[in-house]
Amino acid sequence: xxxxxxxxxxTFKMFKKVLPPLSQxxxxxxxxxxxxxxxxxxxxxxxxxxxxxxxxxxLSEKERAFLDNEVETLLAMxxxxxxxxxxxxxxxxxxxxxxxxxFFAMIxxxxxxxxxxxxxxxSTIVAKIATKSLTAAVTVMVPNSLGPGELLLHYGTKQQxxxxxPSLANGKDVPCFALTGPEAGSDAGSIPDSGVVCKGxxxxxxxxxxxxxxxxxxxTLAPVATVLGLxxxxxxxxxxxxxxxxxxxxxxxxxxxxxxxxxxRRHFPLNVPFQxxxxxxxxxxxxxxxxxxxxxxxxxxxxxxxxxxxxxxAITLPSNSVGGxxxxxxxxxxxxxxxx
Numbered sequence: 001x002x003x004x005x006x007x008x009x010x011t012f013k014m015f016k017k018v019l020p021p022l023s024q025x026x027x028x029x030x031x032x033x034x035x036x037x038x039x040x041x042x043x044x045x046x047x048x049x050x051x052x053x054x055x056x057x058x059l060s061e062k063e064r065a066f067l068d069n070e071v072e073t074l075l076a077m078x079x080x081x082x083x084x085x086x087x088x089x090x091x092x093x094x095x096x097x098x099x100x101x102x103f104f105a106m107i108x109x110x111x112x113x114x115x116x117x118x119x120x121x122x123s124t125i126v127a128k129i130a131t132k133s134l135t136a137a138v139t140v141m142v143p144n145s146l147g148p149g150e151l152l153l154h155y156g157t158k159q160q161x162x163x164x165x166p167s168l169a170n171g172k173d174v175p176c177f178a179l180t181g182p183e184a185g186s187d188a189g190s191i192p193d194s195g196v197v198c199k200g201x202x203x204x205x206x207x208x209x210x211x212x213x214x215x216x217x218x219x220t221l222a223p224v225a226t227v228l229g230l231x232x233x234x235x236x237x238x239x240x241x242x243x244x245x246x247x248x249x250x251x252x253x254x255x256x257x258x259x260x261x262x263x264x265r266r267h268f269p270l271n272v273p274f275q276x277x278x279x280x281x282x283x284x285x286x287x288x289x290x291x292x293x294x295x296x297x298x299x300x301x302x303x304x305x306x307x308x309x310x311x312x313x314a315i316t317l318p319s320n321s322v323g324g325x326x327x328x329x330x331x332x333x334x335x336x337x338x339x340x
Contacts, residue, residue, distance in 0.1 A: 037050060037051050037054070057118070057119075057120040058120070059118075059120060059121055059124065060118065060121070063117055063118065063120075063121035063124075066115070066117075066121070066125070067121075067124060067125060067128065070101045070102075070103075071125055071128055071129065073097070074094070074097060074098070074101075074103070074129065074136070075128070075129070075131075075132045077091070077093065077094050077097065078090075078094065078132045078133045078136055080132060080133045080134075080135070083133060083135050083136075083273065084135065084271070084272065084273060087273075088268075088273040089135075089273055089275070090135060090136060090139060094136065096171075098136075098139065098140065098171070099170070099171020099172075099174075100170070100171055102114065102115045102169065103125075103140045104140070104143040104144070104168065104169070104171055104174070104175075105143075105149075105168065105169035105170075105171075106121065106122050106125065106140075106144045107122065107144050107149055107150060107153065107311070108149055108153070108165055108168060108169045109153075109165075112161070112162075112165035112166050112169050113165075113166045113169035113170055114165070114169040119311075119315050122144055122315055122316065122319075123315050123316070123318075123319040124319070125140070126140060126141050126144075126315075126316050126319040126320055126323065127319040127320070127322045127323040127326075128323065129323065130319070130320045130321075130322070130323025130324050130327075131323045131324075131326055131327045132327075134272050134274075134320065134323075134324060135272055135273055135274045137319075137320050137323060138220065138272070138274040138320065139221070139274050139275065141312075141316040141317070141319075141320055142175075142176065142177075142220045142221050143168070143174070143175050143221070144311075144316060145311045145312035145315070145316045145317075146177055146305070146308050146309055146311060146312045147175045147176065147177040147229055148164065148168065148175040148177065148227055148229040148253055148292075149165065149168050149175060150308045150311055151177075151229060151251060151292050151304060151308060152164055152165060152253075152292065153165075154304070154307070154308060155292050155293040155297060155300075155304055156292055156293060157289075157293060157294045159289075160253070160292065160293075160294075164227065164253065168227075172226075173226045173227050174221060174224050174225050174226050174227070175221065175225060175226075175227050175228075175229065176219050176220060176221040176222045176225035176227075176228055176229065176279075177219070177228075177229035177231075178214065178216040178219045178222065178228055178229065178230050178231065178279055179191070179216070179231045179305070180216060180217060180218045180219065181193060181214075181215055181216050181217060182215060182217050183215075188231060188249050188301075188302055188305060189249075189302070191231065191232065191233060191249070192215075192233075193212075193213065193214035193215065193216070193230070193231070193232040193233065194212070194213055194214075194232055194233055194234075194235060195210040195211065195212045195232045195233070195234045195235070195250060195252070196210065196211045196234075196235050196236075196237065197209075197210060197234070197235065197236040197237075197238070197240050197241055197288075198210070198211050198238070198240070198285075199240070200285040201285075202285060202286070202287050207287050207288075208240060208241075208287070208288055209285055209286050209287045209288055209290075210234070210252070210285070210286055210287075210288065210290070210291075211283055211284070211285055212230070212232060212252075212254070212281055212283075212284040212285070212286065213281060213282055213283060213284075214230060214232055214279070214280065214281045215278070215280045216230075216278060216279050216280070217264075217267070217277070217278035217279075218267060218269070218276060218278075219276065219277060219278065219279055220274060220275065220276045221274075221275050221276070222263055222275070222276065222277045222278065222279045223263055223266050223275045223276070223277045224275045225256055226255065226256055226257070227253055227254070227255055227256065228253070228254045228255075228256050228261075228279060229251060229252075229253060229254075229292070230251065230252050230253075230254050230281075231249060231250075231251050231301055231305065232249070232250060232252070232301075233246070233247075233248065233249055233250070234246075234247040234248065234249075234250040234298055234299060235247065241295070241298070244299075247298045247299035248298075248299035248300075248301070248302065249299070249301035249302040249305075250291055250297070250298050250299055250300070250301040251291070251292045251297075251301040251304055251305070252286065252290045252291045252292060253290055253292060254281070254284065254286060254290065256279075258281075258284055258286075260281055260282050260283060260284045261279065261280070261281045261284060262279070262280045262281070262282075263277060263278070263279055264277055264278035264279070264280065265277065265278075292304070
């Protein structure tokens with residue numbers, strides 16, 4: 001009580017005066033999703049018995065079969081030295097195998113042609129691939145985390161799901177998601193990319209839509225993507241949708257073959273040659289139906305993003321790291337046994 005009255009409360013009052021109030025994007029981020037046992041860590045007295053009481057997740061028979069067959073076949077096809085040092089890309093036969101065998105469709109339901117794997121299967125598969133090739137692991141990771149597939153599953157209209165999910169599942173379409181930019185990084189609240197509500201011509205008809213302008217970089221799979229998930233700020237200066245002029249962060253699906261879309265020169269993060277690069281669009285007109293979830297989801301993009309980010313942050317990214325760490329431990333441990 002003495003510490004609370006003399007230290008904690010005065011300190012909190014001081015910081016409350018100094019720090020700015022929470023922005024709307026910060027508040028939405030805090031309120032998105034839920035908390036698992038990890039919330040116990042912030043209590044100061046975590047209940048370890050609760051953690052140990054959770055059942056251990058297990059792979060299903062079909063997931064185990066995929067790991068023992070398709071994944072093992074993939075690993076045999078990967079030569080990381082050739083990929084990293086010479087080709088700077090995965091071989092064509094590997095790309096084809098990933099697409100046709102459902103590696104890009106682990107989170108997509110079976111009714112759309114996907115694998116419909118569990119989170120533990122997603123994690124185990126990505127970690128296993130990472131032991132052989134980080135390039136291949138990242139390539140598999142991205143379509144199965146935050147991106148068009150995940151957003152369509154949670155928020156897409158029935159028409160959008162039927163249009164895109166089957167082609168994403170069979171590899172006909174390759175997705176990427178564009179949030180990060182040269183000015184704001186991945187801070188969605190500061191992105192300058194815009195979509196202005198206006199009327200325009202689309203497929204020979206005048207429709208209500210968005211005039212999009214964006215500049216993004218460090219977008220994984222952008223150089224090979226056929227469909228772009230785009231985060232931008234939406235504006236309605238003429239009041240065509242209502243009185244609100246600044247609708248907020250919005251997400252839309254954009255086919256990358258539309259005139260005016262530019263894919264820049266590839267990036268090579270840490271010289272790991274997974275497909276990564278910039279994408280830009282100037283005065284790209286699309287109908288309002290291209291918004292993920294339809295026009296009623298205008299301005300809901302930030303909530304959509306933070307609710308789906310957990311897949312990448314909690315499942316696929318850590319799995320990628322675990323696979324790499326296992327390989328490092330094996331190599332360094334083996335060398336230490338024979339070093340003289």
